[in-house]
Amino acid sequence: MAAGLVISAPASGVGKTTLTLALARAWRNSGLRVQCFKSGPDYIDPAFHAAATGRASVNVDSWAMDRGTISHLVSRGIDADVVLAEGSMGLFDGVAARGVCGTGATADIAEMLDWPVLLVIDPSGQAQTAAAIAAGLRDYRAGVRLAGVVLNRVASPRHEALVRRALLDVGIAVFGALPRHAEISLPKRHLGLVQAEEQAEIGKLIDEAARFVAEHVDLDAVLRSAATWSPQPAVSGVNVTPPGQRIALARDAAFSFVYPHMLEAWRAAGAEISTFSPLADEDPDPGADVCWLPGGYPELHAGKIAANARFRSGLRAFAETRPVHGECGGYMVLGTALTDADGISHEMTGLLGLETSFAKRRMHLGYRLAELTAPMPGHRAGARLRGHEFHYSTILAQPDTPLAVVHDATGAVIAETGSRRGQATGTFFHLIAEDR
Structure with a gap:
């Protein structure tokens, strides 16, 4: 049995990848086997996941893949202790027209796997409004469950206290709050993050992110919030024919x-x-x-x-x-x-x-x-x-x-x-x- 969790956010650029890598490395360092996935078509993040966990990561995509393919790909987590699916864009962001079994939204994968969502919230420039955003995401779609929130880039202890109180008032757990920390910023270029294989110091960066997150986030509480999950046998695999022998x-x-x-x-x-x-x-x-x-x-x-x-x-x-x-x-x-x-x-x-x-x-x-x-x-x-x-x-x-x-x-x-x-x-x- 593994613990399954989806990492998502209200929007891009909030810190999903950094938190995913930090959690994965922190749990791996504690002796747990961690498997990551990427929801959506981003082909850069899986290499970062592999660097953090030592296990290959793959994409799962509700617009392009059927349920059998997604089940087949996710089943690689059968021998893991923790399975993390990192989302793309905002939790419910997908295309207007449904594809094979969804719109490509992270919420499709969360509902399909019945895994709760850990939200990364960046409350920069706001305070109690962050709780309204989190509550709206929690209530937007009945089949999607919220585990709780990690706050990212909080400005001060007073700022953190305001946001925490507002989230607790609407019944949303806060697992931790991360102050700004430039040392764990991942470099970017025009198509997204600079690739993991191009960063000689990527291992040290992930280790620092894991240390920083472990210092500010209750990792045990996050793990307890995850769903107990055992993959079902997939009826079909990936429908791909090799281009040659x-x-x-x-x-x-x-x-x-x-x-x-x-x-x-x-x-x-x-x-x-x-x-x-x-x-x-x-x-x-x-x-x-x-x-x-x-x-x-x-x-x-x-x-x-x-x-x-x-x-x-x-x-x-x-x-x-x-x-x-x-x-x-x-x-x-x-x-x-x-x-x-x-x-x-x-x-x-x-x-x-x-x-x-x-x-x-x-x-x-x-x-x-x-x-x-x-x-x-x-x-x-x-x-x-x-x-x-x-x-x-x-x-x-x-x-x-x-x-x-x-x-x-x-x-x-x-x-x-x-x-x-x-x-x-x-x-x-x-x-x-x-x-x-």
């Missing part, structure tokens, strides 16, 4: 945005994965039968990618006889040119005609439902793929044959159709699951 996967600081559950599903289906680094001027494994370029930050390394002749020529040679697929940043690198933030255009691999610019920044964010008009590695023509798109690049040219008809979560057709030319295909969305 042996997959050459680009993997470095420029190509790192790939969902952990995807790689696990590929391996579970018998596929082998060999990684290579385009930034180190490596080319794909010649023994592979498909090459996959995930997203990441190619716009930060465009000059180096353009200069790495062995990678570019090796990828072009690979694509003459075998499929190559790119997602988001990987799609951009398969294109003809990428303009960086300084307005400098860099030649990419030219397998597709796509031209993109990071100098003309425009945010593209949201779920995507794509119906393939032609096959791509692992998926037949006509397949319905669910994914998520998040980038700031502008399309200057997308001249190749569209790969799919792509809709956003409202059903509106969008221009980012993906492309195909010869053996090369690419999409701006990151694949999460295929509809059954």
Whole structure:
């Protein structure tokens, strides 16, 4: 039996990730086995979870995944003592139109698993109003239970006392209050947190967060508030077909945005994965039968990618006889040119005609439902793929044959159709699951 708990908040930027990492490390340090998950399509946080717990974390998503898939993924916590699901955005924030089994909101996962929610509340610029917000979240949806609250960034003991009293007056437990503490601030960039693997001091930062939270939060009370949980056998796993038997996967600081559950599903289906680094001027494994370029930050390394002749020529040679697929940043690198933030255009691999610019920044964010008009590695023509798109690049040219008809979560057709030319295909969305 494990203790299950969802970590959420009224909004983004309140401290969910920091509290999740701190609780996970503090309990791990006390000898408990801790398993984390990420609710929603964020592909950066699971690596932080793994750094805190020593166990791989995966995403669960009510818009893109069915209940069987979610149950299958969560069942990895069967041997844990504590299971934490970190939410995204605010507790009830999702899309307007329901997806496979929900809107993508953290509340969907909390209700589905019947786990109580630990709220992180930042009362900056307010006092008793924080209690009204917490009470509103508690009462908004009948199937979602509130365990209590941790206050973050309280200004003073007097401020804390005002907020605590108001929360207790409405019957909401306060497990602790965290004063401002710059030493545990996680660095950010334009697509979210700087990746865990890019931070040499991430272990020390998580240890400091755990020490700080243990000093100010009643960890035993938080643990007692969690639900006693035993996973039910999943009727189905992840509906993903590997793109090939042996997959050459680009993997470095420029190509790192790939969902952990995807790689696990590929391996579970018998596929082998060999990684290579385009930034180190490596080319794909010649023994592979498909090459996959995930997203990441190619716009930060465009000059180096353009200069790495062995990678570019090796990828072009690979694509003459075998499929190559790119997602988001990987799609951009398969294109003809990428303009960086300084307005400098860099030649990419030219397998597709796509031209993109990071100098003309425009945010593209949201779920995507794509119906393939032609096959791509692992998926037949006509397949319905669910994914998520998040980038700031502008399309200057997308001249190749569209790969799919792509809709956003409202059903509106969008221009980012993906492309195909010869053996090369690419999409701006990151694949999460295929509809059954």
